[in-house]
Amino acid sequence: MAEEDYKVWLEAVCRPGVCLEESQKAYRDWASTYDEDAEKYKYDINSIKIASILKDYFQEGERGNVRILDVGAGTGLVAKQLKKYGFEHIDALEPSEDMLNEARKNNLYENYFVEFISGTPSSLPANSYDVLTGGGIYATEAHVPAEAILEMIRLVKPGGVIILVGSYTYIRTSKNYDDLEPLMGRLEVEGKWKKLIHEIWTAESAGSTTVERITCCYRVI
Numbered sequence: 001m002a003e004e005d006y007k008v009w010l011e012a013v014c015r016p017g018v019c020l021e022e023s024q025k026a027y028r029d030w031a032s033t034y035d036e037d038a039e040k041y042k043y044d045i046n047s048i049k050i051a052s053i054l055k056d057y058f059q060e061g062e063r064g065n066v067r068i069l070d071v072g073a074g075t076g077l078v079a080k081q082l083k084k085y086g087f088e089h090i091d092a093l094e095p096s097e098d099m100l101n102e103a104r105k106n107n108l109y110e111n112y113f114v115e116f117i118s119g120t121p122s123s124l125p126a127n128s129y130d131v132l133t134g135g136g137i138y139a140t141e142a143h144v145p146a147e148a149i150l151e152m153i154r155l156v157k158p159g160g161v162i163i164l165v166g167s168y169t170y171i172r173t174s175k176n177y178d179d180l181e182p183l184m185g186r187l188e189v190e191g192k193w194k195k196l197i198h199e200i201w202t203a204e205s206a207g208s209t210t211v212e213r214i215t216c217c218y219r220v221i
């Protein structure tokens with residue numbers, strides 16, 4: 001596939017003004033070739049970064065006991081990377097059945113929760129996970145809303161870790177995320193979580209000339 005075609009998919013899932021239904025339909029159509037494209041155009045860099053950070057937070061011997069929720073799990077790129085380091089108990093929360101079906105083919109998750117995360121409580125009980133991950137879950141439109149941070153914190157046990165890696169270009173340019181970083185800061189002041197990493201990578205280090213990326217990693221209090 002030419003890089004131009006990849007950009008067509010990105011447009012389809014998150015161009016300015018796209019509605020949720022259109023974006024989800026695009027993920028349905030993209031699902032079967034998503035992994036191939038992600039690898040080819042280095043979109044899997046989000047999942048690689050998440051796994052490389054988490055492996056340093058847990059000793060090899062304890063990784064098999066860590067309970068992880070992967071939000072916006074898609075086809076399972078994050079789980080694929082985490083499994084390389086011995087993390088085994090990973091659940092997926094993702095609205096697209098077709099994206100999840102790709103993950104199911106590779107047996108990547110223990111439980112599959114087909115739903116959207118938002119600022120209000122999901123169907124999952126509070127304090128369920130040691131770690132919550134999100135790779136590429138913020139985009140111009142029709143993706144995870146800023147206020148979903150509150151639900152992420154609810155789902156993670158005190159002392160657990162939330163790690164989000166994705167495009168900073170989207171966060172910087174989309175009105176939907178005007179409150180994302182201020183909210184992250186306020187939640188720290190309110191004692192809900194503590195910053196471990198909040199880092200914007202240069203375009204060069206992200207392996208891309210056009211996309212800046214961000215790593216946000218917090219410990220829930």
Ligand SMILES: C[S@@+](CC[C@H](N)C(=O)[O-])C[C@H]1O[C@@H](n2cnc3c(N)ncnc32)[C@H](O)[C@@H]1O
Pocket residue numbers: 024027038046047071072073074075076077078093094095096099115116117118134135136137142143144145
């Ligand atoms: C760009 S994909 C990233 C998938 C995967 N994490 C990865 O690293 O390849 C974004 C995913 O977020 C999902 N998504 C969109 N809105 C969501 C929401 N409110 N809650 C959870 N997932 C959502 C989409 O269906 C899509 O699968």
